[in-house]
Amino acid sequence: MRMGLAIDAACDLSQAFLEQHDIAVMPITVKIDRETFMDDRKPSELQRFIDRRLGSRSHSAETEPCPVEEVQKLFLEKLVLEQDCVFCLTITATRSPINEHVNKASFAILKNYRHVREQAGILGPFMMRVVDTRNIFAGAAPAVYEASRMIAAGEAPATIRERLLHIANHSYGYMLPRDLYYLRARAKTKNDRSVSLFSAMLGSALDIKPILRCFRGETGPVGKVRGFEQGAEALFGYVARRVRAGLLVPMVCVSYGGDLAVLAHLPGYTELRAACEECSVALMEAPMSITGMVNVGEGAVTVGLAAEEHEADF
Numbered sequence: 001m002r003m004g005l006a007i008d009a010a011c012d013l014s015q016a017f018l019e020q021h022d023i024a025v026m027p028i029t030v031k032i033d034r035e036t037f038m039d040d041r042k043p044s045e046l047q048r049f050i051d052r053r054l055g056s057r058s059h060s061a062e063t064e065p066c067p068v069e070e071v072q073k074l075f076l077e078k079l080v081l082e083q084d085c086v087f088c089l090t091i092t093a094t095r096s097p098i099n100e101h102v103n104k105a106s107f108a109i110l111k112n113y114r115h116v117r118e119q120a121g122i123l124g125p126f127m128m129r130v131v132d133t134r135n136i137f138a139g140a141a142p143a144v145y146e147a148s149r150m151i152a153a154g155e156a157p158a159t160i161r162e163r164l165l166h167i168a169n170h171s172y173g174y175m176l177p178r179d180l181y182y183l184r185a186r187a188k189t190k191n192d193r194s195v196s197l198f199s200a201m202l203g204s205a206l207d208i209k210p211i212l213r214c215f216r217g218e219t220g221p222v223g224k225v226r227g228f229e230q231g232a233e234a235l236f237g238y239v240a241r242r243v244r245a246g247l248l249v250p251m252v253c254v255s256y257g258g259d260l261a262v263l264a265h266l267p268g269y270t271e272l273r274a275a276c277e278e279c280s281v282a283l284m285e286a287p288m289s290i291t292g293m294v295n296v297g298e299g300a301v302t303v304g305l306a307a308e309e310h311e312a313d314f
Contacts, residue, residue, distance in 0.1 A: 003151045003160075004083040006074070008066065008098045009039045010091045011133070011140035012255035012286040012302065021148045024079060024086075026066035026098065028291045039063075039290040049290045050258060050298070060185075061294045065098040071105035075128070080113040081120050085127040085157050087147050087164065091136045094217040099132050106130060127157060131164045134217045137292050138304035139173020141253035141284065146306070170248055171306045173214040174222075174239070176231045178299035180209070211235055211314055223314025229267050232301060234314055236268030239303050240275035248306040250281045257288040257298045266301070 006024040007013070018025065018041065027040040032054050038045055066074075079086050093099035106128050113126045131147075133140040146167050150160045177183045209231040211223040225231040239252060252272070256263055263269055263285060276283040288302065296302075 001084045001157075002082070003085045003087070003157065004079065005144065005147055005151070006079065006086055006088045007140070007144055008090045008096070008102075009041050010096065010098075010137065010289050010291045011089065011144060012138045012253060012288055012292065012304070013041075013141050013144060014284050014286045015041065015043055017145075017148075017284060017286075021151075023144070023148075024074065026071060026074065026088075026102070028066065028098075028289075029064040030061055030290050030294055031064075032061040032294075037290050041287075041289060043287075046287055046290060049293070063291055063294060065096055065101060068101045068105045071102055072108050075105070075109045076112060076116050080109070080116055080126045081122065083126075084124060085129070087129050087131060087151075087157075087160065089131045089133050089140065089144050089147065089164070091140050092134045092214065092217040093132050095136055095219070099130065102130050129157065129161050131161065132168060132217075133171060134168045135171045135173040135214050135304065136219070136302075137173060137175070137288060138253040138255040138286065138302040139171055139214050141286070141304045142171050142249040142251060142306035143167045145251045145253075145282075145284075146249045167249060167306050169216060170309065171215075171304065173302060173304050174235055175212045175214075175296060175300060175302045176209060176228065176235050177212070177296055178209075178228055179297045182297040211312075213312060222312035225314070228299075232266040233268035235301065235303060236266070236272040238312070238314060239305060240268075240272045242305060242307055242310075243272070243275040243279050243281050246307070247281060248308065250279075251284060251305075252276060252281060253284040253286055253304040255286040255288045255292070255302045255304075257293040257296070257300045260285050260287060263301075 008026045009028045030037040090099040133143045210221040213222040225234050
């Protein structure tokens with residue numbers, strides 16, 4: 001059985017990983033002032049956004065997740081012809097309507113795929129499984145990584161789906177923002193109270209940064225640090241400790257809203273890299289999606305891992 005993967009563009013993964021596993025990306029349209037960007041994780045469009053230096057004023061941008069009709073088109077014109085089973089992984093349904101769009105599209109896809117496949121001379125049924133990773137940005141990466149590993153190992157679809165649901169329930173996404181005013185301005189447009197005005201004012205005045213966590217679809221602060229660099233050192237040090245304590249998926253994904261070369265120069269990153277090498281854990285570096293930068297601001301760091309349930313200890 002031919003099995004494949006599809007993700008939405010807000011799942012942060014490296015381009016090399018996407019190409020290696022032939023992962024389809026459901027794009028997100030981003031409109032900023034009079035400019036439109038197609039967030040499809042393609043390096044060229046991502047670089048165009050960064051080069052235009054829109055991060056400081058994109059908090060009022062409009063984002064449009066791949067609509068139901070486009071999801072249907074992607075599957076019926078491409079994926080049902082190339083695969084016999086596709087796992088479609090999305091960021092948490094509590095933060096984006098894309099999961100709802102994919103589920104709605106699945107009804108028409110499963111109703112109409114037979115005719116499409118028969119015309120192409122392809123016999124047999126097609127299966128589609130939609131999985132909510134219950135996380136955002138780099139936090140969605142562990143489930144996608146595990147799905148690719150299990151597909152390569154030839155595991156049965158039912159086994160893969162059960163495992164992915166378990167990983168989704170044990171995935172942790174951490175974020176360190178640079179600009180609290182930007183984060184609050186964007187959150188306000190989406191009626192999100194994760195960062196209050198008082199916290200933003202206090203944080204900016206004292207250079208205090210929150211460390212935010214997404215777990216099982218819920219997002220909130222789990223720590224605070226003084227200064228971005230100290231925050232990076234605290235976050236990477238914490239993740240290094242989690243790596244040494246043992247992970248459910250042998251990978252950590254770090255995404256950055258800008259030039260990835262910056263990561264190597266952040267305090268604590270060398271320690272994280274050493275911990276991953278020591279424990280045979282893959283360390284994936286991924287550019288933050290345009291959608292991610294629009295929502296949390298350029299220069300933010302997010303980290304994703306899957307582990308047994310635990311309390312953050314920053």
